[in-house]
Amino acid sequence: MNKRTNEELQALVDKATSGDKKALETLIVGVQDIVFNLSLRMLGTFADAEDATQDILLKMITHLSSFRGDSSFTTWVFRIAANHLKNYKKHMFAHYPLSFEYYGNDIENEKVQDVPDLTQNVEKDILAEELKMSCTNVMLQCLDMESRCIFILGTMFKIDSRIAGDILEMTPEAYRQRLSRIRKKMAGFLSEYCGEYGNGKCKCKDRVNYAIESHRLNPLQLDYMTATEIPIQTMIDVKNAMEDIDDLSQDFSFCKPYQAPERMKHLLQEFLDSTQLSIIQKS
Numbered sequence: 001m002n003k004r005t006n007e008e009l010q011a012l013v014d015k016a017t018s019g020d021k022k023a024l025e026t027l028i029v030g031v032q033d034i035v036f037n038l039s040l041r042m043l044g045t046f047a048d049a050e051d052a053t054q055d056i057l058l059k060m061i062t063h064l065s066s067f068r069g070d071s072s073f074t075t076w077v078f079r080i081a082a083n084h085l086k087n088y089k090k091h092m093f094a095h096y097p098l099s100f101e102y103y104g105n106d107i108e109n110e111k112v113q114d115v116p117d118l119t120q121n122v123e124k125d126i127l128a129e130e131l132k133m134s135c136t137n138v139m140l141q142c143l144d145m146e147s148r149c150i151f152i153l154g155t156m157f158k159i160d161s162r163i164a165g166d167i168l169e170m171t172p173e174a175y176r177q178r179l180s181r182i183r184k185k186m187a188g189f190l191s192e193y194c195g196e197y198g199n200g201k202c203k204c205k206d207r208v209n210y211a212i213e214s215h216r217l218n219p220l221q222l223d224y225m226t227a228t229e230i231p232i233q234t235m236i237d238v239k240n241a242m243e244d245i246d247d248l249s250q251d252f253s254f255c256k257p258y259q260a261p262e263r264m265k266h267l268l269q270e271f272l273d274s275t276q277l278s279i280i281q282k283s
Helices: 005-015 021-043 046-061 072-084 100-109 126-143 145-156 161-168 173-193 206-212 262-273 276-281
Strands: none
Touching: 005 021, 021 046, 021 072, 021 126, 021 145, 021 262, 046 072, 046 206, 046 262, 072 145, 072 161, 100 126, 126 145, 126 173, 126 206, 145 161, 145 173, 161 173
């Protein structure tokens, strides 16, 4: 998507709103990974991210005629996605909210050594890596929705503060200040408790069986280890240079981007092939 000019994108949008299925498919393919990764970090699980991504892309389709090229197409999609996700109530953690205090207490007090082997013959190193990716993603759920969105846009997508402020309806200065505070808060928690990204005592390999027992890890469903990792540059529609806000970037290497799951892509393709498309494009 970032190789197309604004004029080319506007032409694609015009074709899509006129009923050109190929143009619509091109637009969807160009942003589906961006939407999925934002949803995954905002909501915490692959299943919830897939559902939300489909909702957001459907919303994008039904509002295509309102795109006027005042911003980049990807920025416009980010705005739709961020507004949808900040008010999303159907995900698991909306019903079971987390806090840094809860997470820290769990790390300090659970007797992980008392749990029997539950790995079901899956290599422990693989399960530990899955747990690491899952745990650090779930840790984002300790932030409130807006703080979470600020952190993800700035740390994972590295979006310029002017554009991020526009997406979130705040000034660039307010966005930079809040991002800096949130990043320091996240880095502080990782440094205190996490043995993978900081100096804490928590080691994923030691907590594998405890995570399985508490249903935080399923050896037979490894979403992160089976997902296809992609270069983050493929998801960025703005210049790679974000303001030098602080020096904490190295602490957040867990924010890896993934391709949208194949099952979700198949559902979108089925939708594009369905008779619903013509009805939606007339709405």
